[in-house]
Amino acid sequence: MRAAVTNGANRVAHRLQAGWAELADGRWDAARTSFATAVAEHETPEALEGSSWAAWWLDDADAVFEARERAYRLYRKRGDPAGAARMATWIAADQLDFYGRRGGGRRVAAACPTPA
Numbered sequence: 001m002r003a004a005v006t007n008g009a010n011r012v013a014h015r016l017q018a019g020w021a022e023l024a025d026g027r028w029d030a031a032r033t034s035f036a037t038a039v040a041e042h043e044t045p046e047a048l049e050g051s052s053w054a055a056w057w058l059d060d061a062d063a064v065f066e067a068r069e070r071a072y073r074l075y076r077k078r079g080d081p082a083g084a085a086r087m088a089t090w091i092a093a094d095q096l097d098f099y100g101r102r103g104g105g106r107r108v109a110a111a112c113p114t115p116a
Contacts, residue, residue, distance in 0.1 A: 019051075
């Protein structure tokens with residue numbers, strides 16, 4: 001059983017590494033596929049964050065927000081405030097990039113609620 005878990009983690013790590021390399025090479029569709037496969041095998045905030053960047057380069061606003069919002073929640077759940085803050089920052093920047101001032105940031109407030 002332990003070998004299966006290790007092999008699965010290795011596959012996900014390989015997919016993440018491939019996805020980041022594909023982003024660096026400007027191969028957005030290939031990166032999206034690598035990150036999507038990693039997410040399907042084991043959803044991690046890192047895989048979702050990579051997926052959000054592939055979607056950003058492909059100008060797919062819905063996919064960007066979905067991936068970054070999910071990554072934000074997973075970073076928070078993990079107890080990684082830096083990762084969550086990075087996603088919250090990018091969600092706010094994306095609001096302006098994709099929609100300008102329309103919406104008044106309501107999406108940001110809904111995606112990144114203030115901790116209780």
